[in-house]
Amino acid sequence: MTEFNEKQIEILQAAENLFSEVGFDGTTVRAISKKANINVAMISYYFGSKEKLLESLVIYRISGMQMDLENLFLEHISPIEKIEKLVAFYVQRIYSNRCMYQILHFEMSNKKRDLDLKAFTDVKNSNLQLLANIIHEGQALNLFKKNVTIELIPPTIIGSFTHFYMNKSYYQKLLGLTTDVLLENYITTTFTEHLQKTIKALLVYEN
């Protein structure tokens, strides 16, 4: 992979914030350069173009996003506990990378640009595989039922979070989460538990 120097990383971070806040098209290279305290020309100089900066940003972030959960499968805990851990990890990772998720969420459906998101696809596939393994393990132990569409579980987790976070001002008001600290706390507790319960119930309850 390409290595980025300090200045480049500053630019990437500035860009990430702005892209997630006002969108790619809503962000000007001048705004990025101002936020990163560098000259406008540096963006073209370092990354080639604004679009390539986005690509670099995606690569930069996704490369650090690979879930370090391979050992989860090896742990001697029940599949149910594994699911709980997996969901918590999912939420945690999306929350940590919420800016990038927001960007990707929009850019993936934007027909103007077609980013090379193979890296992201790989991550998703590997996560899906991990989930499938856990579920199959649970099904083999007769803990989980059989008729579940495994592929639709990640979108439920990711989608729930993304929707919740993108409409955070609405939900903050609805749930009385007056500060960002309260919101973060809510996400790591109530929200995570809700998702855990949801996925567990889906896997266990026969209907």
Next chain:
Amino acid sequence: MTEFNEKQIEILQAAENLFSEVGFDGTTVRAISKKANINVAMISYYFGSKEKLLESLVIYRISGMQMDLENLFLEHISPIEKIEKLVAFYVQRIYSNRCMYQILHFEMSNKKRDLDLKAFTDVKNSNLQLLANIIHEGQALNLFKKNVTIELIPPTIIGSFTHFYMNKSYYQKLLGLTTDVLLENYITTTFTEHLQKTIKALLVYEN
């Protein structure tokens, strides 16, 4: 509410498509005018500005979005069946209005513009109320368990769909849905069932 004439509706539809495809900032008024087969100046003439066009669009779409589900509560069916119907209605409505949902999804998290989305908030609140009524009914009949965070159910439904649809190219490949017809079919059957099962399980299964 303001009434829109035929030409205005054509413009609104063209704008909706483009906004959902390439974003508000990624859409030029010339692209809209070309798609709607009208002169550029007509957009300012009819709506005042590009931004006001978006506002008009939101009003236009949301006003027709109110769920006609009040009678659902009156039907003599079990709360479980009500939930099934409600989820199916939800999915159906989001699918029908997927363009607008995509636009709103982005605009709600975009700090650049702050649309007056009171109408949309009202819709969400009324839907949430309806859901809460059904759940309370089920809880009163001891069909549903008590410890559920009702407010987090709509984001799970909406978020699951939105994420699924915004990443449809990924999921189409993953699930072998080679055509849009297959995709639509999948959504109305497997996807809907998945969500119905998920919500039902969450409400019924005590864990």
Next chain:
Amino acid sequence: MTEFNEKQIEILQAAENLFSEVGFDGTTVRAISKKANINVAMISYYFGSKEKLLESLVIYRISGMQMDLENLFLEHISPIEKIEKLVAFYVQRIYSNRCMYQILHFEMSNKKRDLDLKAFTDVKNSNLQLLANIIHEGQALNLFKKNVTIELIPPTIIGSFTHFYMNKSYYQKLLGLTTDVLLENYITTTFTEHLQKTIKALLVYEN
């Protein structure tokens, strides 16, 4: 000459006000139509174009501007009194037609448009002739000195007024003329007397 109907005159008056206030280029036909309470298309309809509206306006106003001073020369008063009367008439007429004077003042030096201002030139020439006659009469009576550049007297009168009026906010403050009534009063008394004295002194005082 062309006759104008009531509606046309309303348009002309609205246009005159706006032209004098914000200039020809600064005035939009829509602003005129709004002020005159008529449809925008009427302007093109009645006058052909915005530019031709200006031409019509000039014709309309100048035709009523001809000084009715021919009898002044016949009156049995001294040339000095005639000069006094002439200056007072001048000021009065410019004040009455100040909007049109303001328009002409600017448009005459505007290279973009070359109005056919023959009518205005005729007026100026005839006024100059009248002035010259009075001065010659005074010189014949040895009341006025000989070495005076008659052609430069009208610009002194018109220019003094125009400059004063175009900078009226400055002079109102300088002279404490807090209201428009005070300003009008000042013009008809002190200002007029100042100009009368000036011209008389110029004509009489040998230096």
Next chain:
Amino acid sequence: MTEFNEKQIEILQAAENLFSEVGFDGTTVRAISKKANINVAMISYYFGSKEKLLESLVIYRISGMQMDLENLFLEHISPIEKIEKLVAFYVQRIYSNRCMYQILHFEMSNKKRDLDLKAFTDVKNSNLQLLANIIHEGQALNLFKKNVTIELIPPTIIGSFTHFYMNKSYYQKLLGLTTDVLLENYITTTFTEHLQKTIKALLVYEN
């Protein structure tokens, strides 16, 4: 004050010419850019906007307009000669800055824009003060009469010139000044003398 670089001054000069010839609203930024041989975007780049360009222009010109006449009062010449010199200076300065005077003349009476013309007001006030001092000196020496409205003398000088110059095509024809050189010559001789005589007569002749 802000310093302007070479390119900026080129732009300012091009703008001044065009503004004085066809007015501010009649001038397009593209016309300025063409005349100054620069890219259109440079105008926004250097001055922010077309309107701010005008403001910069006014500041640029007025700052160099301050009359260097303080020593006039110290010279050991009679008040009459001082008036002569003052008028000549006035005419000279207006002639040198005729473009800016034309612009200001229009903009001061244009309700659309309200330029901050404090600098110009200061210049006018200081000139008026100088004039008042000379007149009071002459009155103390019984050379000048008492009943004169000093504040109306500058408008007579400035107005006479401005009107003359703005209608120069009329006066050139009237006075047979077929070339611009002849016109300039006329202004520095006959026209200046006319104004000197006028003001002197006003101050000296008791009527």
Next chain:
DNA sequence: GATGAATGAGTGTTCATTCAT
């Protein structure tokens, strides 16, 4: 005769990018 709808040319401005150093 009179008008609301519609047009295309043109407006000032902003944009990502490149140039000269």
Next chain:
DNA sequence: AATGAATGAACACTCATTCAT
């Protein structure tokens, strides 16, 4: 390597005018 100046294309929008009725 790093930058301020400069560029041309594109932007949303406004304009006077004309069209269809």
